[in-house]
Amino acid sequence: MFKKVLxxxxxxxxxxxxxxxxxxxxxxVAVYSDADRRSLHVALAxxxxxxGGSAPTESYLNKEKIIDAAIKSGAEAIHPGFGFxxxxxxxxxxxxxxxxxxxxxxxxxxxxxGDKITARKIAHDVKVPLVPGSDGAVSDxxxxxxxxxxxxxxxxxxxxxxxxxxxxxxxxxxxxxxxLRMARSEARSAFGDDSVFVERFIERxxxxxxxxxxxxxxxxxxxxxxxxxxxxxxxxxxxxxxxxAISSRTRKKMGEVAVRIxxxxxxxxxxxxxxxxxxxxxxxFLEMNTRVQVEHPxxxxxxxxxxxKWMIRIAAGEKLPFxxxxxxxxxxxxxxxxxAENPETNFLPSPGVIEYLRTPSGPGIRNDSxxxxxxxxTPYYDPMLSKLIVWADSREAAIRKMxxxxxxxxxxxxxxxxxxxxxxMNNDExxxxxxxxxxxxxxxxxxxxxxxxxEPALIAAALSMSSPExxxxxxxxxxSNWKLFGRRSGLSRSPLA
Amino acid sequence: MTYTFKIRDQIYKxxxxxxxxxLQAEIEGRSxxxxxxxxxxxxxxxLIDGKSVSMGVFRKGKKVQVFIEGELYELEAxxxxxxxxxxxxxxxIQEIKSPMPSRVVKILRGEGDEVAPDEGLIVVEAMxxxxxxxxxxxxxxKNVMVKEGDAVESGTVLLVVSSE
Numbered sequence: 001m002f003k004k005v006l007x008x009x010x011x012x013x014x015x016x017x018x019x020x021x022x023x024x025x026x027x028x029v030a031v032y033s034d035a036d037r038r039s040l041h042v043a044l045a046x047x048x049x050x051x052g053g054s055a056p057t058e059s060y061l062n063k064e065k066i067i068d069a070a071i072k073s074g075a076e077a078i079h080p081g082f083g084f085x086x087x088x089x090x091x092x093x094x095x096x097x098x099x100x101x102x103x104x105x106x107x108x109x110x111x112x113x114g115d116k117i118t119a120r121k122i123a124h125d126v127k128v129p130l131v132p133g134s135d136g137a138v139s140d141x142x143x144x145x146x147x148x149x150x151x152x153x154x155x156x157x158x159x160x161x162x163x164x165x166x167x168x169x170x171x172x173x174x175x176x177x178x179x180l181r182m183a184r185s186e187a188r189s190a191f192g193d194d195s196v197f198v199e200r201f202i203e204r205x206x207x208x209x210x211x212x213x214x215x216x217x218x219x220x221x222x223x224x225x226x227x228x229x230x231x232x233x234x235x236x237x238x239x240x241x242x243x244x245a246i247s248s249r250t251r252k253k254m255g256e257v258a259v260r261i262x263x264x265x266x267x268x269x270x271x272x273x274x275x276x277x278x279x280x281x282x283x284x285f286l287e288m289n290t291r292v293q294v295e296h297p298x299x300x301x302x303x304x305x306x307x308x309k310w311m312i313r314i315a316a317g318e319k320l321p322f323x324x325x326x327x328x329x330x331x332x333x334x335x336x337x338x339x340a341e342n343p344e345t346n347f348l349p350s351p352g353v354i355e356y357l358r359t360p361s362g363p364g365i366r367n368d369s370x371x372x373x374x375x376x377x378t379p380y381y382d383p384m385l386s387k388l389i390v391w392a393d394s395r396e397a398a399i400r401k402m403x404x405x406x407x408x409x410x411x412x413x414x415x416x417x418x419x420x421x422x423x424x425m426n427n428d429e430x431x432x433x434x435x436x437x438x439x440x441x442x443x444x445x446x447x448x449x450x451x452x453x454x455e456p457a458l459i460a461a462a463l464s465m466s467s468p469e470x471x472x473x474x475x476x477x478x479x480s481n482w483k484l485f486g487r488r489s490g491l492s493r494s495p496l497a
Numbered sequence: 498m499t500y501t502f503k504i505r506d507q508i509y510k511x512x513x514x515x516x517x518x519x520l521q522a523e524i525e526g527r528s529x530x531x532x533x534x535x536x537x538x539x540x541x542x543x544l545i546d547g548k549s550v551s552m553g554v555f556r557k558g559k560k561v562q563v564f565i566e567g568e569l570y571e572l573e574a575x576x577x578x579x580x581x582x583x584x585x586x587x588x589x590i591q592e593i594k595s596p597m598p599s600r601v602v603k604i605l606r607g608e609g610d611e612v613a614p615d616e617g618l619i620v621v622e623a624m625x626x627x628x629x630x631x632x633x634x635x636x637x638x639k640n641v642m643v644k645e646g647d648a649v650e651s652g653t654v655l656l657v658v659s660s661e
Contacts (some may be wrong), residue, residue: 024608165625185602186627233626349624350594355555355562356539379598379623410553410564412539449568454504455529457570458511459522460541460552461561462500464535465574466513470539470555 001316002026002077002101003013006070007041010060012370012386014041017079022310029073031066033059035378038255041372047073054380060084063091070100074131077101077315079308086291087114101316105290109265113288115199116159123285126260130283133199133274134252143175146198153201156180158187158194165190167234169201204279204436207231207286208243209274210258211299213310214267222255223299223307224329229435230424232347237417238424239295240337241302244395244433250281255324261288269312270296279436293339294387297368301333301391327370330400333391335336336406336421338369340383343420349383352376355413355470360405364391377414384415393435396446419449502561502572591633593656600621601647601655610638612658619643619655636660 006029007017014030021028030045035054039280042048052059056338057066061084070078072469078095080086087106089111094350104110113119124130137159147154156179158166165179166187167177180196206229214220227243228236252415258273272293274286296307305327316321353376359367369386377383387478390405392398403425409418423446424430430439435457440446444478464470499512512523513531521543532544541552553564556629559574582609599621606618617629640657643649 033633079502182627189602189622190625219640320572340511345596346628349626351597351624356537356553356564359541383624407566408552410540412553412555412562412564412569416567417570422567447531452505453568453570455524456543456545456550456552456565457504457563457572458502458509458524458563459529459531459543459545460554460563461498461502461556461570461572461574462511462513462522462539463543464554464556465500466498466562467535469557478545478570 002075002312004029004073004075005032005103005312006066006075007045007071007081008060008066008078008085009083009133010036010039010041010370012080012319012384013294013382015044015080015370016148016368017308018044018114023310024309026312028313029069029075031059031069033380035380038374038375040375050072050247050442054378055356056084057381064093064205066091066153067094067098067100070095071098075100077103077312079103080291082289082291082294087289089114091324096384101315103311103492104269105265105267105271109267112265112348113271113290114160116157116161116287116474119287120285122264123261126264128257128261128285129283131136131199131202131286132199137197140177140180140469141158143180143196143198144173147176148173150198150200153203155201156183156196157197157198157199158183160191160193160195161187166196182236195249202276202284204438205229205275206243206245206279206436207236207274208246208254208277208283209272209293210254211293211296211307212258212264212267212271212415213305213307213314213320214262214269214271215314216268217316217319218263220259220262221319221322221324221327222258223305223327225251225254225402226293226298227435228295230430230439231437234442236295237337237339238421239298240395240398241298241333242329244264246278246281247363250283254283254425257283261285269314272401294384295335297366298333298335298388300327301389302331303327304330320414331391331393332395333389334398334402335387335389336402337387338409338421339417340377340385340414341417345415347417349379350377350415351370351379351383352414354385354411356410357412358408358410359386360408362405364401365405366390385411396431398429419444423449443480501575503575509576575585588661590639591627591658591660592637592654593618593630593632593658594653595621595649595653595655596630597623597651599649601643601645601649602627603628604641604643604645604656606632606638606656608638608641612636612638618658621628621649630655633656634658634660 004027007014028040028045030048031051032042033054051065060365085091089107092102132150153171156168170176170179184194208225210313211223226241228239230238264279272289275283277283340350357373366389388402392401406422522529534605535541541554542549547660555562563570594660603620612632617630619630636658639659
């Protein structure tokens with residue numbers, strides 16, 4: 001097993017990985033940008049190394065700096081988390097060439113699955129059903145021809161895409177041109193590549209994905225499915241496992257199909273095959289994520305399988321000691337992504353300082369986060385504050401538990417989507433499992449509180465006027481020029497220098 | 498003691514008084530018994546007519562944030578003079594401000610263009626996400642203060658729309 005691992009990420013996933021390492025007796029190296037000196041992952045790691053400016057390109061996307069930090073600190077492996085460099089083939093390759101283990105699949109598997117068009121081809125070759133669409137990236141003219149051929153509504157997607165960026169739904173011919181332009185512009189700024197493809201849009205589709213884990217000897221297991229149909233702007237907000245929409249037959253079929261795709265690219269580590277499913281349990285391959293997913297905890301809760309630890313063990317050469325039949329699921333788990341954002345203004349991010357924080361606790365409640373009283377949510381990174389996860393013996397009980405946990409949450413200083421999440425938990429369709437990826441769009445009434453609790457708010461405000469002003473948190477002092485000079489010249493106080 | 502607060506552009510009055518050792522809140526002619534404990538600096542336990550409500554409360558000067566059951570309420574203590582000022586209707590000259598530090602991606606309407614309420618004016622990008630800012634009123638674009646590609650701070654005036 002590794003003695004030291006560098007975590008090339010920030011936020012809650014960095015904290016999650018650090019905790020896994022600690023449990024395994026592995027010492028940890030954090031990397032951080034200018035904006036993140038006060039972040040929790042820096043405080044929790046055994047060592048920390050400053051790698052550059054606040055903009056991701058200057059730090060968390062800076063491959064050379066991160067490899068350098070790993071070499072200097074003597075870390076034997078790098079865990080990339082999700083986002084940033086987690087699906088970057090050349091980074092995985094650079095790790096390999098520098099004699100550092102990349103905790104994830106081979107650069108080749110990342111390359112094959114990273115390009116959505118190649119991935120579709122591979123899936124097609126192993127007889128996995130695909131959504132009808134263009135055969136690869138298309139020009140503006142071809143795109144409109146394909147769209148007319150497969151019939152509206154259609155979806156325009158960035159070839160290098162993910163997380164809903166560079167993705168546009170087009171309901172009719174009239175909107176096609178402007179949507180195509182927007183998709184290309186978003187794709188260019190997010191991925192530096194504006195190639196797109198076109199696909200048929202499946203009405204009332206559900207997003208179902210299979211969690212996979214594979215060791216380097218090709219033992220590949222599926223850890224059942226997650227349903228992530230509650231999305232806003234094509235980004236997941238609420239995830240659950242198992243899905244209430246599939247039979248055990250479909251589950252088995254999906255799992256086996258997913259394993260087939262993974263084997264086709266000699267996949268190693270944790271990965272996820274995403275499917276889109278219609279109302280009749282017909283499912284089509286969407287893409288493979290060659291990394292740990294944000295929503296991996298719901299799978300951990302129903303299987304008792306620690307995905308992050310197994311990623312590390314597999315990277316260190318350990319073999320999976322289980323067979324598919326040993327993997328069983330129990331109960332139901334839900335995850336809510338708590339964001340600093342305002343549902344009333346189309347989920348606009350709300351950066352700021354967390355002035356006060358109280359998080360829920362109790363049996364079956366897990367809160368994966370990296371925020372604390374006084375921490376700043378900067379505009380540089382994703383505005384996710386935490387992932388609130390609950391487990392209970394049934395879906396109904398899990399929803400009740402989630403609702404009560406959300407009610408215990410208190411966040412001051414930034415706007416959050418907590419009220420919105422509570423309203424989803426109380427929604428009749430959601431409770432009955434009648435969900436699809438258009439759920440939020442169909443329920444605009446959930447974006448606003450139906451009844452404002454003006455009375456208690458007034459009472460609290462009046463009470464606060466008669467007591468001293470909130471102390472607030474000590475303001476973060478800007479780094480002094482001496483400190484910046486020191487960093488630039490590599491004279492940091494970091495133990496790695 | 499009487500306080501006046503503005504919540505979501507509405508004005509409310511509340512009076513807090515102690516009668517025979519019992520705290521009473523008076524809101525719009527209704528009197529409600531209140532019991533109050535400060536658990537932490539920013540955590541209040543309040544019994545409102547016997548109903549227990551836990552609230553996060555953060556005050557800075559005249560501004561108070563109250564968090565109740567998932568919802569953040571932003572209140573502002575206002576004086577008599579300010580109360581009269583805030584009662585104007587949504588017309589006249591409206592400044593479209595950047596809601597957060599962001600980058601101007603696209604200007605959809607130029608100076609002199611006629612706009613309808615809810616019509617998109619400008620696209621800004623922040624936190625890896627594009628959002629379109631819309632006109633709150635019918636009118637004409639009076640000024641465009643930024644250009645595409647500009648990095649702007651939170652509160653920067655991007656466009657001015659006039660209904661005249």
